[in-house]
Amino acid sequence: MAGSDAASPAPTAPDTVKILVAGGFGVGKTTLVGSVSEIAPLRTEEPLTTAGLGVDDLAGVEEKRATTVALDFGRITMGRDLVLYLFGTPGQQRFWFM
Ligand SMILES: Nc1nc2c(ncn2[C@@H]2O[C@H](COP(=O)(O)OP(=O)(O)O)[C@@H](O)[C@H]2O)c(=O)[nH]1
Ligand SMILES: [Mg+2]
Known part of the structure; x- marks a missing residue:
């Protein structure tokens, strides 16, 4: 029977x-996506500058040096049938439209 084989059905794309x-801001979104992703995460980090003083609250994350300006992206494969795509947002109110 040409074109099919009951013992090995045609592969199907995983659910996503x-x-x-x-x-x-600073709760750990970028860190989370980068920690659990199976691929090198896409990051859009830019350095914090003096323009953020009094705007971006660094209380509790004084060592934070960069902030997400567009998105984080990562991927987790859950077996053969399911793939998770992780999207991290910027945290500041000025990016809420995203
Ligand atoms: N104590 C602690 N610090 C964390 C954890 N995850 C991230 N951080 C720190 O908290 C800050 C969070 O930064 P980031 O991931 O960029 O936060 P985002 O603005 O939510 O993307 C960084 O300085 C991290 O080193 C965590 O699980 N525990
Ligand atoms: Mg971030």
């Missing part, structure tokens, strides 16, 4: 789920 990681 998009997970949005949202939250305030």
Whole structure:
């Protein structure tokens, strides 16, 4: 029977789920996506500058040196049938439209 084989059905694409990681500035969104992703995460970090003084609250994250300006992206494969796509947002109110 040409074109099919009951013992090895044609492979199907895995289901995909998009997970949005949202939250305030410095809560750990970028760290989370980068920690659990199986691929090198896409990052859009830019250095914090004096323009953020009094705007971006560094209380509790005094060592933070950069901030996400567009998105984080990572991927987790859950077996053969499911792939998770992780999207991290910027945290500041000025980026809430995203
Ligand atoms: N104590 C602690 N610090 C963390 C944890 N995750 C991230 N951090 C730190 O908290 C800050 C969070 O930064 P980042 O991941 O850029 O936060 P984002 O603004 O939410 O993306 C960084 O300085 C991290 O080193 C955590 O699970 N525990
Ligand atoms: Mg971030």
